[in-house]
Amino acid sequence: MILNFYAIKAIYKFEMSRTYRTPLQSFASPVIATVLYFVVFGSAIGNRMTPIDGISYGAFIVPGLIMLTVMTQSVANASFGIYFPKFLGTIYEHLSAPISSFEMVIGYVGAAATKSAGVGCIILAVSFLFVPLKVQHPLLMLGFLLATALCFSLLGFILGLWAKDFEQLNLVPALIITPLVFLGGSFYSIDMLPSLWQTVSLFNPAMYVISGFRWAFFGVSDVPIMISLVSIAILAIVFFAIIWRIFATGYRLRQ
Amino acid sequence: MSAIVQIELLTKKYDDGKLALKDLSVEFMKGEIIALLGPNGAGKTSLISIICGLTTISDGRVTVDGFDIQSDYRKARSLIGLVPQELMLEPFETVMGTVSLSRGLFGQAPNDEYVEGLLSRLSLWEKRHSPIRELSGGMKRRVLIAKALSHEPKILFLDEPTAGVDVDLRRDMWRLVKELQAEGVTVILTTHYIEEAEEIADRIAVINEGQILLVEDKSVLMKRLGKKELLIELSESLIAIPQGLAGLGVRLQNDGRQLSYSYDMATEKSGIPEVLGALKIEGIGFSDVHTEQSSLEDIFIELVAER
Numbered sequence: 001m002i003l004n005f006y007a008i009k010a011i012y013k014f015e016m017s018r019t020y021r022t023p024l025q026s027f028a029s030p031v032i033a034t035v036l037y038f039v040v041f042g043s044a045i046g047n048r049m050t051p052i053d054g055i056s057y058g059a060f061i062v063p064g065l066i067m068l069t070v071m072t073q074s075v076a077n078a079s080f081g082i083y084f085p086k087f088l089g090t091i092y093e094h095l096s097a098p099i100s101s102f103e104m105v106i107g108y109v110g111a112a113a114t115k116s117a118g119v120g121c122i123i124l125a126v127s128f129l130f131v132p133l134k135v136q137h138p139l140l141m142l143g144f145l146l147a148t149a150l151c152f153s154l155l156g157f158i159l160g161l162w163a164k165d166f167e168q169l170n171l172v173p174a175l176i177i178t179p180l181v182f183l184g185g186s187f188y189s190i191d192m193l194p195s196l197w198q199t200v201s202l203f204n205p206a207m208y209v210i211s212g213f214r215w216a217f218f219g220v221s222d223v224p225i226m227i228s229l230v231s232i233a234i235l236a237i238v239f240f241a242i243i244w245r246i247f248a249t250g251y252r253l254r255q
Numbered sequence: 256m257s258a259i260v261q262i263e264l265l266t267k268k269y270d271d272g273k274l275a276l277k278d279l280s281v282e283f284m285k286g287e288i289i290a291l292l293g294p295n296g297a298g299k300t301s302l303i304s305i306i307c308g309l310t311t312i313s314d315g316r317v318t319v320d321g322f323d324i325q326s327d328y329r330k331a332r333s334l335i336g337l338v339p340q341e342l343m344l345e346p347f348e349t350v351m352g353t354v355s356l357s358r359g360l361f362g363q364a365p366n367d368e369y370v371e372g373l374l375s376r377l378s379l380w381e382k383r384h385s386p387i388r389e390l391s392g393g394m395k396r397r398v399l400i401a402k403a404l405s406h407e408p409k410i411l412f413l414d415e416p417t418a419g420v421d422v423d424l425r426r427d428m429w430r431l432v433k434e435l436q437a438e439g440v441t442v443i444l445t446t447h448y449i450e451e452a453e454e455i456a457d458r459i460a461v462i463n464e465g466q467i468l469l470v471e472d473k474s475v476l477m478k479r480l481g482k483k484e485l486l487i488e489l490s491e492s493l494i495a496i497p498q499g500l501a502g503l504g505v506r507l508q509n510d511g512r513q514l515s516y517s518y519d520m521a522t523e524k525s526g527i528p529e530v531l532g533a534l535k536i537e538g539i540g541f542s543d544v545h546t547e548q549s550s551l552e553d554i555f556i557e558l559v560a561e562r
């Protein structure tokens with residue numbers, strides 16, 4: 001037995017069933033939030049905005065909105081997915097099962113990424129109802145969506161492993177991840193910022209991801225697409241290495 | 256009989272410095288029911304947690320059916336089922352969902368027939384679609400047992416299986432344990448109660464302060480340690496032991512209101528009929544008769560003194 005496929009499948013299925021039990025929380029709330037963004041930013045404010053790089057503001061924010069949701073949902077899903085069994089104590093079963101940490105990561109992160117990528121697709125579909133939209137590189141766009149979902153689910157998994165209580169679990173996204181995503185150019189182009197903040201933005205990993213995703217839509221971006229692709233790969237590797245390290249030391253899982 | 260779990264010089268030191276197991280060595284035999292008997296904090300759960308992979312080893316070695324639990328963890332763990340001490344379950348998941356998860360985690364292909372049989376055996380089949388939060392405490396414990404047995408393990412650990420369990424469920428549980436034994440499963444359970452160990456186990460391992468004080472066949476242990484005391488509450492207090500009782504080894508206590516008589520469970524004749532007969536002949540009335548068994552504490556004191 002090289003990989004315990006049944007275990008990966010079991011974790012994946014179990015996590016996904018959590019989603020179907022709470023369809024409102026899983027799907028409806030991100031969709032409603034997005035519709036609100038469209039109404040507020042796209043229609044109300046967007047009408048007063050000049051097009052950015054020749055793209056109407058309503059369309060411009062679509063990739064940003066999707067990324068915003070996918071990133072925050074990925075972190076939330078994955079962190080909760082692994083934190084909850086720790087909190088309940090049901091993690092005992094995973095620890096006693098003949099599974100490697102790698103299989104656990106695939107199961108949990110895979111499920112979290114599936115959910116958030118699914119929500120991302122729903123938001124994209126909803127966007128077509130609000131703004132005229134044409135995706136220039138659909139395959140790259142999908143690839144980016146999946147890669148982002150996976151990458152931020154890995155980050156969420158780290159958070160869930162690390163968090164000692166619900167406060168930490170909620171605080172990190174609120175204090176670190178949401179600001180990074182907002183300031184990463186979800187709703188604006190980086191060149192609209194004063195030059196100091198443009199420089200600061202270059203240190204924001206979320207900016208590279210959002211920029212690349214927007215490029216897949218419109219063929220314009222803040223940074224070259226290759227840099228975005230490399231950044232997301234580096235992020236994934238770094239997050240994976242951290243998880244590997246956590247498991248190797250048994251940190252906060254096995255005493 | 257051959258050993259299925261071998262523990263050699265196992266030491267567990269928790270991060271806070273607490274030494275929970277000290278150079279502990281013991282073997283569990285294939286197909287036996289063995290009770291780990293010990294007071295709170297003795298190290299029972301720590302021992303089980305290490306064997307099952309929940310906590311790390313500080314020092315020593317554990318093998319399960321010949322597989323080292325660290326280097327060969329997949330093979331070792333797939334043989335083991337664990338019912339933990341606490342009721343730890345996902346409240347919103349259904350019985351079926353959580354049992355399927357367990358089976359999958361242990362690398363087994365789905366087997367509807369087996370799972371149906373298992374749930375029926377534990378009287379959970381009707382409840383298979385119920386969310387766990389809607390179940391009673393006893394049912395939750397049965398769900399934990401179903402999860403532990405979902406992958407058809409060869410070794411079953413039951414950590415304090417009777418905590419918070421009523422008489423019926425306890426009887427059902429012991430029946431299941433016996434059936435599992437007949438199917439070749441080795442069962443290791445922990446308990447605080449000597450009566451419980453006596454009721455179900457083939458062998459008893461007494462554990463205290465992270466060390467095994469002794470491992471013995473139940474019958475041998477009960478003979479060695481099973482002292483009982485008969486206490487007779489007298490209707491009227493006596494000043495001295497009457498003639499007719501004098502030679503029987505009876506003591507007068509509690510200001511002459513109580514007679515006490517110690518006897519050994521190992522011996523064929525307890526001597527109780529003789530004592531009661533003598534009371535009748537002497538015309539001594541009594542309001543109550545009861546017995547006291549040597550408690551776990553007495554046994555520990557005795558065992559520790561012996562070492």
Ligand SMILES: Nc1ncnc2c1ncn2[C@@H]1O[C@H](COP(=O)(O)OP(=O)(O)OP(=O)(O)O)[C@@H](O)[C@H]1O
Pocket residue numbers: 255269270271273274275293294295296297298299300301302340
């Ligand atoms: N995670 C932990 N960190 C530090 N010390 C611990 C931890 N778990 C247990 N201990 C300590 O190790 C000792 C043995 O505990 P353990 O839970 O193994 O006892 P037990 O025999 O199962 O007791 P009980 O009958 O109460 O369940 C106790 O002193 C306990 O306080």
Ligand SMILES: [Mg+2]
Pocket residue numbers: 299300301340414
């Ligand atoms: Mg215990």
